[in-house]
Amino acid sequence: MPKDFILSAEGVTKSFDGFKAIDDLSFYLDEGELRTIIGPNGAGKSTFLDLITGKTRPDIGKIEFKGTPITKRSEYQIYRMGIGRKFQTPSVFANHTVYDNILLGLEGRRGVWSTLLFGRTSTEQRDRIYDILKTINLAHKANEQAGTLAYGQKQWLEIGMLLAQNPQLLLIDEPAAGMTDEETVKTGELILSLAGKHTIIVIEHDMVFVRQLNSKVTVLHQGHVLREGTLDEVRNDERVIEVYLGRKKNV
Ligand SMILES: Nc1ncnc2c1ncn2[C@@H]1O[C@H](COP(=O)(O)OP(=O)(O)O)[C@@H](O)[C@H]1O
Ligand SMILES: [Mg+2]
16 A cells, blocks of 8 residues: 555445445545545445444455454454444433533443442543533533433534544544534534544535535445545536436435
8 A cells, every 4th residue: 555544445345135235445544534425325335334343344355444454353342443433323321411421431331330320530531521521512511411402412422422432533424414404514513623633434415514524525336436536526527416316315
C-alpha cells in the first residue's frame, strides 16, 4: 500500500445465500478523516459496517485497522482496538439518568451493576462525563431519566456513550433517520465537532445532512464503490444519477 490508512478494505466480498451483499469492495480511510457513505437501500452499507466491526466475516478480502488485519478478530477484540459503532436505533438505559448512561459507557458493558451500586466516581471521571454531556448538548438533562428524552436526544446520548469509550474510529449508521430538521442540523454540528478528534464514517440518506457534513463521499452500489469525491462531483456523475433515478431518494 502506498500510504498508511487507519482503515483499509481490499477485495472484500460477502455473500448471503449466493447474493453478493458486498462485492469486491475496496475502501481506504485516512486517520482523522470524516467520510460519508451514501447509496440506495440494499447497497451493502450496513453490511460493510458489520464486516468492519466483526459482526460478520468476509468470504474473501482483507480489512486492516491501523495496519493490523482484523477479519479474524472477534467483535469484542475489534471494539477493544478502538472501533465504536452506533446503530440506527438508540439503545440507552431508559431507567437510568443521562449522567449514569455516560458513566456506563465509560465503564464499558462489563461491571455495569457494580458501577451503579458501589461505584465511586473520581473527579476526573465526573469531569469527563460532563465534557461529553456538553459535547452532546445534554448537560442540562444530566439528572433526568434517559427514557424521558426526545428521540433525537436519545440518539445524541448514545453517541455520548460511544464517545465515553473514546474510540479512534466511529461508525455511525443513519444518525438523522427519524429526526426533525432541527435535530438533524444539530446532529450534523455534533458530528462536525467530533471530526478530527476521531476518524468517522457516517452512513446517511438525507442529502441536506450530507451537504452539511461537507466531507468526501463514497457512493456504494450493489456492494461496490461506484464513485468517490465531493458531494457535487458524485451528484454530477452519470452512473450515480442512473443508480438513483426513479428511486424515491434523489441525490
Ligand atoms: N445477515 C444477513 N442475511 C442475509 N442477507 C443479508 C444480511 N445482511 C444483509 N443482507 C442483505 O444484503 C443486502 C445489503 O443490505 P444492507 O447492508 O443492509 O444495505 P444498506 O444498509 O445499504 O441498505 C440486502 O439485500 C440485505 O437483504
Ligand atoms: Mg443500512
